[in-house]
Amino acid sequence: MKDIVRDTLNKYHWDKQKIHDFRKVLLDWYDENRRDLPWRQTKNPYFIWVSEIMLQQTQVQTVIPYYLRFIDTLPTIEALAKVDKEALYLLWQGLGYYSRVNNMQTAAQQIMANFDGQLPADYDQLLSLKGIGSYTAAAIASIAFDIPKAAVDGNLMRITARLFELDLDISQASSKKVFEGLLNTLIDPHRPGDFNQALMDLGATIMTPSNPTPELSPLKAFDASYQNGTAHLYPVKKKKVKQxxxxxxxxxxxxxxxxxxxxxxxxxxxxxxxxxxxxxxxxxxxxxxxxxxxxxxxxxxxxxxxxxxxxxxxxxxxxxxxxxxxxxxxxxxxxxxxxxxxxxxxxxxxxxxxxxxxxxxxxxxxxxxxxxxxxxxxxxxxxxxxxxxxxxxxxxxxxxxxxxxxxxx
Missing domain, CATH: 3.90.79.10 (Nucleoside Triphosphate Pyrophosphohydrolase)
Structure with missing residues (x-):
């Protein structure tokens, strides 16, 4: 994996200066265009965790009222750990995928038992919690604790695939390791949470799957697929499983x-x-x-x-x-x-x-x-x-x- 990351960076001449310039352009764009979302107005790790779980498979505008009601009703990890299951489900009703909130409560109980009621400021310890995978752990670690870990989701893989014209199948776990390696090299060590959120916003608003306005991307000078007219080929993904x-x-x-x-x-x-x-x-x-x-x-x-x-x-x-x-x-x-x-x-x-x-x-x-x-x-x-x-x-x-x-x- 390290060889693929190194060869990819070398192929498009991404040296230290280019990486520095990339970070600056991206974060300058984010400072001017960031979406005003309630969970971005806090560094509370618990609130950030709640938002990240809710945002899985659910649109941002749908999540906002659920998020506000959830943290108002259950303002602490202890409250989540102890709440009656029926009350918890009523708070979640309408978001679907109830295993998410079941896992959240189990993780809250783990946190009360093993981490003194506080989300651990450590990526590997976050991964030990029920329902927290690599993406969510990286998102919490970077946004709440300023740990430089790339939160690799579909948006970030799509952007990275276009930047480097990567023809790796994004549905494969082995491919995700390559994307993580590249993004962990590119991530800004001083503003890792903003770096991740900047790419999320960019993928949600400009570098979308349909990519209707590639000329508006702040990253077009760094984007090999834009320069070569190949953006429509990326990312590569195998066909969906038949329903x-x-x-x-x-x-x-x-x-x-x-x-x-x-x-x-x-x-x-x-x-x-x-x-x-x-x-x-x-x-x-x-x-x-x-x-x-x-x-x-x-x-x-x-x-x-x-x-x-x-x-x-x-x-x-x-x-x-x-x-x-x-x-x-x-x-x-x-x-x-x-x-x-x-x-x-x-x-x-x-x-x-x-x-x-x-x-x-x-x-x-x-x-x-x-x-x-x-x-x-x-x-x-x-x-x-x-x-x-x-x-x-x-x-x-x-x-x-x-x-x-x-x-x-």
Whole structure:
């Protein structure tokens, strides 16, 4: 890796003077054009950490109100370490990728136990914390503690690939090591945090993937791809993994008092620890199902779940009530149900697409032992607001309310 870095710098005559000039041009541009963001108004390592985790896979303008509310509600690492999980999820609700905030709380607990409640001012120790990888550790180290470590993300790799016409595949870990080596050579040792943030801003505003105005780049005198007209070739990245499609029936189950059944996803599932209507994966969504065919997956799930709960709580599974005749699809005026009769929600993850069809069901006059577990609840409309739900569940709820004529307006 060191040989590649040295050869790359030599190829384009990047000596000490050119590196010095590069730093000055970049930082002068940053001083004039930096984006005014709330986390740039502090050197508090905890606040910087929160902002960096929120900014993963989320746009800056979306993050700002979440960031301000989060640090106002949880102003210290100790507060984050101790907060109730439901309250934490409500703060995060709408940002998605809840594993990020789960990892943050685990890391906060590590910090309380191992670092006297303070984020360590050491890159390797930052890496030891749950959910903090090389990019986040470098960002915190450079911005909060002035440690000269390049925070290598997509923006910085794109800029570096164009500066040196690097044809390395940026999706490969071995390539990232080369980018880190180059940027750690270029980084300004006196203003490492500003250096990283300057490149982030440049990549977000001018040297974007589409690169519409390369002539506005302050780095064009240093940019081999600009001078050679090859910017459109960089960075090099292999094709994305093909998305897989998955199909679910989501049951909006109400009892006779109008309460809805909700289930909390386990840690092993996607959207873990968040609350949803019971969802059952099927191989495909079929047209023209009979009532019994459409209810069969729900009937099996309710029966199995009730039996398991009774066994786990020391009761006899033989006491599971008969429920097959207590289930009723709403409305009830059809003998067969068309594919598009009930509302459908499409929800896209990075490499998979969920197609979720919502089935409204009434469960009549039967006492199921479902609330003997903390992962299943019967809830009123008011109670739903107290649960941490995913954006998928928000869509499911709105679609079913509209379908049932219970939505706003």
């Amino acid at each position: 897989s499609h998955h199909y679910f029936l989501a049951y909006y189950v109400q009892d006779d008092s109008g309460r809805a059944l909700m289930r909390q996803h386990s840690q092993q599932e996607l959207l873990s620890r968040l609350w949803h209507f019971p969802m059952i994966e099927v191989s495909q969504l079929n047209e023209g199902l009979t009532k019994d065919e459409l209810l069969q997956p729900l009937y099996e799930w309710l029966t199995t779940t009730a039996s398991n709960i009774l066994e786990e709580t020391g009761h006899s599974a033989s006491n599971t009530p008969a429920i097959k005749d207590k289930l009723e699809i709403r409305p009830t005026d059809n003998e067969r149900y068309l594919f598009d009769q009930f509302p459908m929600v499409k929800h896209v993850f990075s490499h998979r697409v969920w197609h979720v069809q919502i089935i409204p069901v009434r469960l009549h006059q039967v006492a199921l032992p479902l609330e003997l577990t903390d992962q299943i609840k019967w809830v009123t409309a008011k109670d739903v607001d107290q649960l941490a739900v995913s954006s998928l569940q928000e869509k499911l709820m709105q679609h079913i309310l509209d379908y049932m004529g219970e939505g706003e307006g």
